[in-house]
Amino acid sequence: MVHIEFTINGQKAALDIPADITALETIRSLIGLKGTKEGCGIGECGACTINVDGKAINSCLMLGARLDGTTVVTVEGLATKENLAPVQEKFMENHGVQCGFCTPGILMSAHALLAENPDPDHKEISRALSGNLCRCTGYSQIFVSVKEAAKLTDQLNQLKKVGG
Amino acid sequence: MTDIEYIRPLNLKEALSFLWEKGEDTKIIAGGTDVMVDLRSDGLDKKYLLDISRLEELKGIELNNKELSVGAGVTLSEIYSSKILKSNALALKKSAKNFASKQIRNIATIGGNVAHSSPCGDTVPALVVHDAKALVADKKGTRLVSMEEMATKAYMSCLSPRQILVKFILTPYQGGFTDFQKIGRRRELAVSRISMAVFVKKDKDGRISFLKIGLGACTPTPCKMESVEAFLTGKIPTENLIWEAGGILAGNMIKITGRRSSAIYKEPAVQGLFMRILYPVVKS
Ligand SMILES: Cc1cc2nc3c(=O)[nH]c(=O)nc-3n(C[C@H](O)[C@H](O)[C@H](O)COP(=O)(O)OP(=O)(O)OC[C@H]3O[C@@H](n4cnc5c(N)ncnc54)[C@H](O)[C@@H]3O)c2cc1C
Ligand code: FES
Ligand code: FES
Numbered sequence: 001m002v003h004i005e006f007t008i009n010g011q012k013a014a015l016d017i018p019a020d021i022t023a024l025e026t027i028r029s030l031i032g033l034k035g036t037k038e039g040c041g042i043g044e045c046g047a048c049t050i051n052v053d054g055k056a057i058n059s060c061l062m063l064g065a066r067l068d069g070t071t072v073v074t075v076e077g078l079a080t081k082e083n084l085a086p087v088q089e090k091f092m093e094n095h096g097v098q099c100g101f102c103t104p105g106i107l108m109s110a111h112a113l114l115a116e117n118p119d120p121d122h123k124e125i126s127r128a129l130s131g132n133l134c135r136c137t138g139y140s141q142i143f144v145s146v147k148e149a150a151k152l153t154d155q156l157n158q159l160k161k162v163g164g
Numbered sequence: 165m166t167d168i169e170y171i172r173p174l175n176l177k178e179a180l181s182f183l184w185e186k187g188e189d190t191k192i193i194a195g196g197t198d199v200m201v202d203l204r205s206d207g208l209d210k211k212y213l214l215d216i217s218r219l220e221e222l223k224g225i226e227l228n229n230k231e232l233s234v235g236a237g238v239t240l241s242e243i244y245s246s247k248i249l250k251s252n253a254l255a256l257k258k259s260a261k262n263f264a265s266k267q268i269r270n271i272a273t274i275g276g277n278v279a280h281s282s283p284c285g286d287t288v289p290a291l292v293v294h295d296a297k298a299l300v301a302d303k304k305g306t307r308l309v310s311m312e313e314m315a316t317k318a319y320m321s322c323l324s325p326r327q328i329l330v331k332f333i334l335t336p337y338q339g340g341f342t343d344f345q346k347i348g349r350r351r352e353l354a355v356s357r358i359s360m361a362v363f364v365k366k367d368k369d370g371r372i373s374f375l376k377i378g379l380g381a382c383t384p385t386p387c388k389m390e391s392v393e394a395f396l397t398g399k400i401p402t403e404n405l406i407w408e409a410g411g412i413l414a415g416n417m418i419k420i421t422g423r424r425s426s427a428i429y430k431e432p433a434v435q436g437l438f439m440r441i442l443y444p445v446v447k448s
Pocket of ligand 2: 037046047048
C-alpha cells in the first residue's frame with residue numbers, strides 16, 4: 001500500500017492505496033467520485049480526463065500513487081454551490097451533450113484549455129479535444145459550446161474586474 | 165495481486181542506488197503512458213515500480229556551448245512549447261505536435277519514448293537528425309549512447325535494469341530547412357506507419373551543403389541514412405533528383421527489413437513522403 005495525500009476539488013484527501021492501481025480507480029472506487037468515466041482504459045477515448053495541477057491528463061494512464069502532493073479537479077469540482085461552470089452551462093445550452101458518457105472528460109479538457117488559452121480558435125479547440133472521443137454529437141455542438149464558454153468566461157472576468 | 169511496491173526516490177543518486185540493488189525486480193515508470201497500458205494488459209512481473217517522474221536531474225532543456233540538452237523526463241508538451249527547441253531543433257518540436265493527444269503529451273516523456281524502443285516512436289527520427297546521444301547513468305558512472313545503438317531490436321532497448329536515461333545531447337541547428345512528418349491511419353492518436361525528419365542547408369549556389377535524414381517506423385531500430393545524405397550533398401535539388409534519392413532511401417529500408425508484404429505499400433510511400441517533405445527545398 002502507498003500513502004497519498006492530495007487536494008481534490010478543493011478538499012484534502014489522505015488515503016492508502018494499492019501501488020498498482022490507476023488514478024481513475026483511486027478517484028472512482030476509493031474516493032467515490034463517479035463523475036469521471038472509464039471508457040477504453042488505455043488512453044484512447046478521453047472519458048477519464050481530469051485536471052492535475054491544471055493540466056488535462058488521462059486518469060486511466062496515471063498511477064494512483066502519482067496523485068500524491070497534487071491538486072486535482074474532476075468534473076464534480078467545476079460547479080460552485082451557486083453556479084455551474086461556464087463550460088457546463090454552455091454545453092447544456094448548445095446541446096454539447098447527448099448520451100453524456102464523454103461529457104465529463106470533454107468538460108475537463110475544455111476547462112484546462114480555457115485556463116491556458118481564454119480565446120481559442122477552431123484549430124486550437126480541435127487540438128485540445130483530439131484525445132476525447134464522442135460517438136453521439138458529431139462534435140460541432142461541442143465546438144460551439146466551447147467557444148460560447150470562452151465568451152462567457154471572458155464576460156464573467158470583466159464583471160469581476162468591475163465589481164472588485 | 166498487489167505485492168508490488170511503489171518507490172519514489174528523491175534524487176537521481178537514490179534512484180540509481182535502488183536500481184543497483186534491485187534493478188532486476190524493478191520497472192521504471194516515467195509518464196507511464198506505455199507502462200500503464202502494459203500493466204493493464206499483462207500485469208507486471210516485477211516487485212517494484214520506481215517512479216522517476218519527479219527527478220529534477222531528468223528535467224529541463226538547455227543550450228550551452230553548441231550543446232543542446234533535453235532531459236529524459238521532459239514531457240512532449242514541454243518539447244512542443246520550448247522556445248529553445250523552436251530555434252535549435254525544430255524537427256523535434258514538430259514531432260511533438262501530433263503526438264498522441266493533449267492528455268498524453270502532458271505526461272509522456274521523451275525518455276520513455278526512446279527507452280520503450282518502439283520502431284514507431286515519434287521523437288526518434290528528429291533525434292537521429294540531430295545526432296543525439298543519450299546520457300545513460302548507473303551507480304558507477306555514465307556513458308553516451310547513440311540513437312543507432314539505443315535499441316537492440318524492436319521494443320528492446322540496450323539499457324540494463326540498473327541504468328537510467330538521464331538526458332539527450334543534440335547538435336543544435338539554426339536556419340536551414342527542417343521538418344517532421346508522419347503518415348498514420350488517421351490524424352489524431354495515430355501510431356505512425358512512416359515518419360520522417362530532415363534538416364537541409366543549401367549554399368549560396370543553391371547546392372545542398374548539409375543534409376540529415378531520420379526515417380521512423382520503417383526499420384526495427386533507428387538507423388542513419390548516410391548513403392542518401394551523401395548522394396544529395398553537393399547537388400542542386402531538382403524534383404527528379406529528390407525522387408531518385410527517395411528511391412535510394414526506400415531501397416535502403418528494404419535492405420534492412422527484407423521484402424515483407426508491407427513493402428508493396430511502404431516502398432513507394434517512403435519515396436513519396438521523402439518527395440513531399442523535401443519539396444519546399446526544390447521550389448525555394
Ligand atoms: C493512446 C496512446 C497514443 C500514443 N501515441 C503515440 C504517438 O503518437 N507517438 C509515439 O511516439 N508514441 C505514442 N504513444 C506511446 C507513448 O505515449 C510514448 O512512447 C511515450 O513517450 C512514453 O513515455 P512515458 O514517459 O509515458 O513512458 P513510460 O510508460 O513511463 O515508460 C516507457 C518505457 O521506458 C522506460 N523508461 C522511461 N523513462 C526511462 C528513463 N529515463 N530511463 C530508463 N528507462 C525509462 C520504462 O521502464 C518503460 O519501459 C501512445 C500511447 C498511447 C497510450
Ligand atoms: S478511459 Fe482513459 S482514455 Fe479511455
Ligand atoms: S454525448 Fe455520447 S459519447 Fe459524446
